[in-house]
Amino acid sequence: MKIKYAVITSLFCSLAMIALSCKTASAQQNSRKIRMAKIEIYPAYLAAYRAALAEHIETAVRAEPGVLALQAVYDKAHPTLVTVFEVYASDSAYQAHLKTPHFLKYKNGTFKMVKSLELVEAAPIALAFRPELLQNKKL
Amino acid sequence: MKIKYAVITSLFCSLAMIALSCKTASAQQNSRKIRMAKIEIYPAYLAAYRAALAEHIETAVRAEPGVLALQAVYDKAHPTLVTVFEVYASDSAYQAHLKTPHFLKYKNGTFKMVKSLELVEAAPIALAFRPELLQNKKL
Known part of the structure; x- marks a missing residue:
């Protein structure tokens, strides 16, 4: 028994x-936080902005466990239009990200290059990735 | 010598x-192909459309080695506005994707639910991911 x-x-x-x-x-x-940043860059700063953004993204995703993905692209038909697709582990991870030296360096360093910025708070329908995407991430 | x-x-x-x-x-x-699909859904079909898109994304990324990532979200402030951030290994992988039974099922099954569709061809500035994102991909 x-x-x-x-x-x-x-x-x-x-x-x-x-x-x-x-x-x-x-x-x-x-609890994940997903955001899209829609940014328009002044044409004169296109190359400088891309370099600053790429450096920022590499640093943030490497250094911050709560920054799960940052994907920045430009519209081929309108190269001054940039979208950053952002995935954070939580809102607190995002808040911590905003206080990092690398984010402040990027934000202050590119301030004059940005013509407009729209932030879209998003919710997921489905996110799916193949492991091959991580094996060769430099572009 | x-x-x-x-x-x-x-x-x-x-x-x-x-x-x-x-x-x-x-x-x-x-040679990677990156695209953003900006889709507006008729409000009456919101739940049905999300379910069909989520099923399609799970199937495509699992079954097609050339479909590296599909990320679908909706705008929290305007839930009828959907964005799909798409990464393919190449243009030929994308062309093959368009001919798969699961894509045709999704496309034909959701045709009447879609109010408008804008496709943006994009080029990468930087794409960076943490491995944690892949370990827990269901949403």
Whole structure:
């Protein structure tokens, strides 16, 4: 009887632990912060801006565990239009990012190059990646 | 004299191979195709569209080695506005993607849900990811 009770207790605990870990994983996913920055650059600063942004992105993603992805592109038809697709682990990771020396260097260093900036707060529908994308990330 | 010649030849071949592999890596990066799809959905189809898009993205990235990333989000302030940030290994990988059964199912199945679609051809400034992003990709 004691053995049966122990087995049932053990089974119950295992199930509870699985349920708890699932909930934690789900909470982690839901707390992510996703943003799109839509930036227009003055044509005279195009090369300087791209270099500053690329340096900033490399540093931030390498140095900050909460900065999960930064993807910056420009519109081929309108090269002064830049989009940065940003994924942070949480809002607090994003707030911490804003205080880093590399972000402040980028922000202050490119201030005069930016004609306009629109920030879009986004929520995920689906994010899927292949591992090959990480193996060769320099562009 | 023969040995010296062999050493020089060997050294030259090694350097040539390194140069060739660097060129190949660079060509791989440059041949990537990046696109942003800006989609407006009719409000009545919001839930159905999100479900169809999420299913399509999961299938495409799992089944197609040339589909490196598909990231779909909606604007929190305007939930009918959807952006898909797409990274393909090459233009031919993208062309092959358009002919897959899962893409055709998504495209035909959501045709009536889409109010407008704008495709932006983009070029990379910097793309950087942390490995954590891949370990927990379901949203």
